[in-house]
Amino acid sequence: MTATATAPEGGKRGAHRRRNRWIGLAFAALPLAVYALVVLVPLAQSVQFSFYKWDGVSASTWAGLDNYRTFLTDPVLRSTFGHVLVLIGFFALLPIALGLLSAALLTRARQPGMAVYRWIFFLPQVMTTVVIALVFKRIYAPDGPLNTALRAVGLDSFAKTWLGDFTWALPALGMIGTWVTFGFCMVLFISGTSAIAPELYEAARIDGAGPVREFFAVTLPGLRGQMAVALTLTITAALRTFDLVWVTTHGGPGTSTLTPAVALYKAAFQNPQVGLAAAIGVVMALLCLVIAVVITRVAERD
Amino acid sequence: MKIYKAGVAAAILALGLTACSPGSGTSATGKTEAPSAVSTDVAKAGDVTLKLTDFWGGAEGEWIKQVVADFQKKYPNVKIQRTNEDWGQLNSTLNLQLQDDSGPDIATANNGWQSLGTLAKGGLVRNLDAYAKAYGWDKEVPTTIARQNQFSADFKTMGAGSWFSTPMARTSLIGLYYNADKLKSLGVEPPKSLADLESVAAKAKVAGEVPFEYGSLDGSTTILLGTQALLADKKKLNDYIYGDSSVKATDVGMTEAITLTKKWADAGYFPPKFEGIDYQTAVANYVGGKGVFRWEYTGSLGLDAAKQGKYGYLQLPQASGSGTVGVGAAPGAMVISSKSKNPDVAAAFLDFLMSAETGQLAADRGLVPALSPDVKVPATSLSLTDESKGAATLDENDGYVPYFDWSSPTMLDKISQNLQLVYAGKLTPEKFTEAVDQDRDAFLAGQS
Numbered sequence: 001m002t003a004t005a006t007a008p009e010g011g012k013r014g015a016h017r018r019r020n021r022w023i024g025l026a027f028a029a030l031p032l033a034v035y036a037l038v039v040l041v042p043l044a045q046s047v048q049f050s051f052y053k054w055d056g057v058s059a060s061t062w063a064g065l066d067n068y069r070t071f072l073t074d075p076v077l078r079s080t081f082g083h084v085l086v087l088i089g090f091f092a093l094l095p096i097a098l099g100l101l102s103a104a105l106l107t108r109a110r111q112p113g114m115a116v117y118r119w120i121f122f123l124p125q126v127m128t129t130v131v132i133a134l135v136f137k138r139i140y141a142p143d144g145p146l147n148t149a150l151r152a153v154g155l156d157s158f159a160k161t162w163l164g165d166f167t168w169a170l171p172a173l174g175m176i177g178t179w180v181t182f183g184f185c186m187v188l189f190i191s192g193t194s195a196i197a198p199e200l201y202e203a204a205r206i207d208g209a210g211p212v213r214e215f216f217a218v219t220l221p222g223l224r225g226q227m228a229v230a231l232t233l234t235i236t237a238a239l240r241t242f243d244l245v246w247v248t249t250h251g252g253p254g255t256s257t258l259t260p261a262v263a264l265y266k267a268a269f270q271n272p273q274v275g276l277a278a279a280i281g282v283v284m285a286l287l288c289l290v291i292a293v294v295i296t297r298v299a300e301r302d
Numbered sequence: 303m304k305i306y307k308a309g310v311a312a313a314i315l316a317l318g319l320t321a322c323s324p325g326s327g328t329s330a331t332g333k334t335e336a337p338s339a340v341s342t343d344v345a346k347a348g349d350v351t352l353k354l355t356d357f358w359g360g361a362e363g364e365w366i367k368q369v370v371a372d373f374q375k376k377y378p379n380v381k382i383q384r385t386n387e388d389w390g391q392l393n394s395t396l397n398l399q400l401q402d403d404s405g406p407d408i409a410t411a412n413n414g415w416q417s418l419g420t421l422a423k424g425g426l427v428r429n430l431d432a433y434a435k436a437y438g439w440d441k442e443v444p445t446t447i448a449r450q451n452q453f454s455a456d457f458k459t460m461g462a463g464s465w466f467s468t469p470m471a472r473t474s475l476i477g478l479y480y481n482a483d484k485l486k487s488l489g490v491e492p493p494k495s496l497a498d499l500e501s502v503a504a505k506a507k508v509a510g511e512v513p514f515e516y517g518s519l520d521g522s523t524t525i526l527l528g529t530q531a532l533l534a535d536k537k538k539l540n541d542y543i544y545g546d547s548s549v550k551a552t553d554v555g556m557t558e559a560i561t562l563t564k565k566w567a568d569a570g571y572f573p574p575k576f577e578g579i580d581y582q583t584a585v586a587n588y589v590g591g592k593g594v595f596r597w598e599y600t601g602s603l604g605l606d607a608a609k610q611g612k613y614g615y616l617q618l619p620q621a622s623g624s625g626t627v628g629v630g631a632a633p634g635a636m637v638i639s640s641k642s643k644n645p646d647v648a649a650a651f652l653d654f655l656m657s658a659e660t661g662q663l664a665a666d667r668g669l670v671p672a673l674s675p676d677v678k679v680p681a682t683s684l685s686l687t688d689e690s691k692g693a694a695t696l697d698e699n700d701g702y703v704p705y706f707d708w709s710s711p712t713m714l715d716k717i718s719q720n721l722q723l724v725y726a727g728k729l730t731p732e733k734f735t736e737a738v739d740q741d742r743d744a745f746l747a748g749q750s
Contacts, residue, residue: 161578
């Protein structure tokens with residue numbers, strides 16, 4: 001990012017301009033050095049470790065692509081990708097759909113107490129994940145509030161050991177993610193819609209557009225930038241899911257809620273497989289990068 | 303383009319900074335030889351300050367504080383600076399701390415390959431053979447406990463070879479707790495054998511009680527390992543865990559133990575919806591009066607003085623009738639850093655930790671003493687009296703088996719996950735046992 005800021009703009013190539021550039025670089029030098037030290041060096045080290053079989057202490061042996069091969073072929077480790085895809089549905093797609101819906105509803109008519117709603121829905125975003133996870137662990141407990149509520153309305157057959165159930169544990173965790181990111185998406189989209197020129201809505205109405213048509217013709221295109229931000233942040237959050245799983249299920253039952261981040265932690269800090277952990281980290285970092293680039297590209301295309 | 307060029311340049315620069323292979327800075331050779339001349343005379347060592355880092359809190363923390371104080375009283379020339387870290391924190395950072403010149407002289411490590419094996423192999427902890435000879439540990443410590451601290455010269459096998467850590471006059475066992483009031487109201491005596499236990503459990507079930515308080519949400523394996531120790535051959539189980547590849551999981555009662563556990567689960571001997579109950583909740587439920595029995599690590603129930611009179615502990619004899627075998631180890635492996643400048647004094651402290659004196663200090667604080675047969679336990683504490691009896695029986699029988707998950711670094715994950723699959727009917731006991739072998743054999747193959 002810093003490199004773009006210091007790059008000269010095309011056309012003007014005078015000595016004055018060039019001196020400015022060097023001054024810019026000089027100013028950026030210290031932050032760049034710090035950035036290199038705390039981000040780039042560890043990044044390069046991780047890439048390097050990922051090619052070794054290493055227990056973190058003794059001498060390492062060159063492993064080539066073995067760690068990557070293990071990550072991509074081991075049935076348990078490979079299954080973590082599937083779990084992450086499910087989580088993306090719950091962390092990104094569902095909250096964005098809900099956020100759009102509520103933003104459309106909330107902005108159409110000004111209700112009293114809007115700020116309060118926004119504040120309530122945004123609250124999960126400022127809470128620590130560990131706290132949220134503990135709260136939901138209680139909610140999902142066999143005798144927890146969720147099952148009690150289901151039984152109270154006669155839906156006994158729906159009551160489950162949510163986090164201990166092979167089918168339901170992952171969706172149950174996903175719903176926590178939905179609850180957390182929904183408010184963020186909604187607030188983002190509400191502020192986005194308020195920036196859309198009212199004339200566009202007027203024009204749409206004059207042309208006879210109903211609320212649905214208006215949403216797809218005016219609101220949705222106007223929110224493209226916000227959508228990109230929401231998608232990038234929520235998808236990468238889904239890819240990095242660790243604390244939620246660690247506090248609630250540890251990846252269980254079986255390995256049905258194991259995510260790459262949890263597998264990485266176990267490999268790095270519980271089992272002496274630093275190389276494998278680095279390989280998982282590198283793959284996940286690349287995935288995040290690719291997703292971010294793709295989303296930005298698509299969003300910026302006219 | 304500028305961005306990409308800058309990025310590539312930065313990457314090359316960063317790679318250049320980390321050119322040599324990871325771990326090449328620490329050498330595995332040279333430090334593992336035991337020093338030939340060691341001194342056991344602490345008073346002569348002059349003024350010495352040792353740094354101790356341990357993972358003990360609560361009553362255990364009080365215990366080590368007192369041990370340190372007593373040691374300093376005994377040897378006024380020695381000062382011990384103690385640092386306490388939480389268990390997970392210390393385990394994941396000990397390898398880094400020991401590489402630091404100002405790191406601890408003495409630390410608590412976790413036995414097995416996950417921690418101790420890695421530290422020994424990396425030359426970060428001292429070979430203690432010379433001290434074992436000087437202090438007579440070889441003779442005083444039961445073989446089944448001593449083995450837990452030993453590694454071969456090539457660091458490919460655990461359970462034989464040189465000492466790299468020491469136990470202490472305390473132990474942590476897996477055994478069966480019982481709620482004394484519940485047994486009384488059921489009109490039965492504490493069971494004396496596995497068959498007894500099953501009939502009492504059946505009786506409890508009929509009376510509307512939960513026979514075993516338990517939850518599997520976070521994959522608790524104590525029940526499986528507790529029953530395995532009753533069913534397996536002691537020598538074979540030890541050999542299996544220490545990496546003798548000629549012994550298979552089928553030879554060490556694994557299939558029988560998992561079958562029995564599953565049978566109990568299916569018979570409704572666990573609380574309803576136990577798949578959704580986590581470890582903490584299960585412990586709280588049991589201490590709160592739910593359930594008759596619970597398989598548990600000693601000292602993990604956190605019983606207060608009043609409760610200690612209400613809960614008993616059983617180290618059941620083997621189903622085959624050949625003595626008593628139990629899962630147990632010292633609650634921490636004491637290591638001396640290779641960088642320590644005063645290993646002689648540190649070793650004296652380790653020896654002190656195995657003395658009857660520290661065993662008594664443990665019993666006084668409600669902790670299970672070991673290696674100290676004459677220790678006095680308050681008679682009002684049923685659980686501690688029973689636990690000490692259990693430890694004494696195992697000391698006498700030389701009947702310890704290490705925690706099963708020492709067999710490979712990934713074993714605990716493997717059995718936790720697969721246990722949940724077995725409960726859900728997604729994995730048969732036979733496949734469970736096969737998976738155990740696969741995990742260990744894959745690890746052993748990587749070792750050689």
